[in-house]
Amino acid sequence: MSRLPVIVGFGGFNAAGRSSGHHAFRRMIIESLDDTARRETLAALAVMMGRVRFGESGWQDLEGRALSLADIEAEFGKEVLEGSLIRRIGPSFFDVDSVHWQKSATLNPENDNQRFVMKARELPEPLPANWQVTELDSRQVLVEVSGALEVKIDSFRDCPVKSAGQLPEGFDPTDLYNARFHPRALQLAVISASDAVRSIGIDWADIVAHINPDQVGVYASNVMSQLDEDGFGGLLQSRLRGGRVSTKQCPLGLNSMVADFVNAYILGSVGHTGANAGACASFLYNLRSAVEDITSGRCRVAVVGNAEAPILPEVIDGYATMGALASEDKLQKIDGSEATDPRRSSRPFGENCGFTIAESGQYVVLMDDELAMTLGADIHGAVNDVFINADGYKKSITAPGPGNHITFAKAVASARAILGDEAIRERSMVHAHGSSTPQNRVTESQIFDQAAEFFGITNWPVAAVKAYVGHSLSPASADQMMAALGTFKYGVIPGVKTIDAVADDVYGDRLHIPLGDFTPEQGIDVAFLNSKGFGGNNATASVLAPRVVERMLRKRYGEAEFESYCSRREQTRTAATAYDNAAIQGDFATIYRFGEGMIDESKVVFDADGVHLPGYAKPVSLDIGNRFNDMI
Known part of the structure; x- marks a missing residue:
């Protein structure tokens, strides 16, 4: 019996804000929120951006004047909206004109x-x-x-590329913990993984007490490593600039550090760790490893994610030279105007000219279904499978190929095996890679159209969140995951609001690519996250909605045990809401345990039960069977 990997926590930060509590998703669909939710979302962003604060007497501006949520919207709403999502690259990065x-x-x-x-x-x-x-x-x-x-x-x-998906204006990760000499991607890893762990609503020590120490896994990586001054960028530039290499630049530049920092400073984990890299599909590569380990029983809790900070002149030069980025002159040509709107530089499935680079850190926490039931964890969805396939022989390493046809079709087929044909036809959706390049809009839509015809789908909803947050490279499909969880919660699919119309060469006869927010009448049971990366790194995940997961759990454990779980879940939800409320008010309580709780190796004990580590309730079992018994 396979264990089901369920999503019990999620968090991170991107251009839309904080992911936990669905706040970043709410920024995307802000036009569709009611007054209370819209104002709360704006207030949370205003706190992140340093425009308002929450004191003993409630909301107030920086001078201490009391504010209502309506006041915050009236006085700071426009600034908050303009200071989030894709926008002109700010001077805190570099001067794009000089x-x-x-x-x-x-x-x-x-x-x-x-x-x-x-x-x-x-x-x-x-x-x-x-x-x-x-x-x-x-x-x-x-x-x-x-x-x-x-x-x-x-x-x-002059820099030809002038827009990017940046964290909300004024928000600085170094304000949340002691980030001395940490490259920006590692800053994002710390605050994002901490946000995900806090969002669970169960103390991490309580989770670890129920499992063996080695039954935790952390699966995370990034594509570009750390290329800023405190990472490989400073390391490689030091000789040419007449400077000196620091002791931290080399190790902190490694692309596995966004996993290592989670182990060392957030979880204190001695379990499995992995840093799978698959270009822009890296999140799904890591997710697949976690899913395989949970379903097989090797791992019971997995923290999966990526953190990328590529808004650097050198990185932009690299992608721009390839012709991959939306430059100002190309946007001017498309629009037939000398004026461009940097907020509309990413235009998936519309008349477009390249992707918009972005920074993001996103992490999800998975558990096997039995542990989630035992702990009373709140379940936000489940990942039933992830498929990865290459393209075969290639002429160009950056060109698409047939691998994505395979991954996407297998993901839909795997969900159909669980849910049946009707659910796939009536209650499924696609989160497209939607990179905003002319080639992608044709090739990816053709895959969706071909799959829709085969599976009998006639009006398949397709979302493309890069229109909001840009292309964050390794966490790109994690940005999609956060939006999928938001749709499960609110029933709304964010539209591609940066385009005026779907391009004529898009294979759209069987697809529904909404230009505004869209609410399917029957809701969504499953979302397919699709990702395409340079080098033939194709991946597609099948993510089940919580209402589907609850039906599955009722069948596996019975009505009485499920109701008992629901009682335990109430306490979890209360704790998660308390964290969310504190974070809305600016108290993120970022976990960063530098040098705390270190294990005294001299007190490690071996006995018949296994390896005992100080501070852990259970041992690491050494009862390992012979997997090749039939060969001995």
Whole structure:
């Protein structure tokens, strides 16, 4: 009997805000919320952005003036909306109109030699053969150069890409914990994984007390590693910039650190860890590993996610040179105007010209169904399967191929085996990769259309959340997951609001790509998360709605045991709501246990029961059977 991997916690931060409590999703569908939910969402974002705060007397502005939720909407609503989702890259990253670079130049002397004074300690080693140095004093020298001199001159130029999916304006992850020398992606990993763990509503120590120490798994990675100053970026630039490598830049740059930090500083886990990378499908690669380990019984709790911070001139240069990003000049050409709207740079399935890069950190917490029932965990959905397939022989490493046809069809077939044909035809939806490139809109829609025809689907709802938050690379399908959970909760599918119409070359006869928020009459039982990555990294996940999972649990455990579980779940929901309310008010209680609770290795004990670790209620079992018994 396979264990069902159920989603008991989720959290993170992206351009739409905080994912736990469905707040980022609510930002996406804010036009469809009632007054209370809309104002609460705006207030939560206003706190994140440092515009209002919650004190002993309630909501107030920074001067201490009391505010109602209606006041916050009236005074800060427009600013909050404009300061979230995709927008013009802010100066906290770099000046898109004046990006620093170095221009090579050759200085030729007017006569035979050129002379200049410089500090002695700045002389190159060894001296160039055409340099003659005369000491002026203890600090300065006169340099005479015969012939030409090659130099690099500080210059500034316009960045052709001017928009990105950025965290809400004014929100700084370093305000939530001691992030000294942490690259931004690791900052996102810490606050996002902590948000997911806090969202469970069950103390982590209580969870661990019910399982063996090695039955926890953390599966996380990123694609671009950490390329900013505190990671590989600073490491690789140090020699060229005349600087020195720090002791942290090399280890903190590794792409596995977004898993390692979760183990070391949030969970204190001694269980399984993995960092699977599959380009833009990396979240689903990690999710598949977690699902396989839970269904097989190797793991009982899994924290799965990604964190990426690629809004850097060098990364943008790389993707822009490939022609993959939506640049200002290409947007101008599409719109037939010299003015562009940076908030509409990502246009999945519309007339588009490239994707919009974004930062994001997203994590989900999975448990096997038995543990979730025992603990009274709140179940937000379940992952019944994830499929990964490559493209075969390729001419271009970046071009799409047939692998995604396989992953998508298998994901739909796996859900059909559980739910039946009617549910697939009437109560399923697709979260498209929807990268906003001309090639993607054709190739991905063709896959959906072909699958729809085979499975008898005539009006398949398709969402593309990159229209809101951009393309965050490794967490891109995790952004989709958060939106799917939001649809399960609120019944609303976010529309592709950045396009005026679906492009003519999209295979849309059997698809419904709404331009505004859409509420299916019968609700959604299953969502298919689709992801396509450079190199032939294709993946599709099948995610079941909580109402489906509850039916499955009632059948497996019986009505009486399920009702008992529901009673235990009330306490969990109360605790989760308390965390959500505190986070709305700005108290995220970020978990970061640096050097706390370290295990004294001298007190590790081996006995007949297994390996006993100080601080853990249960041992690590050594009762490992022979998997190859038939061969012995």
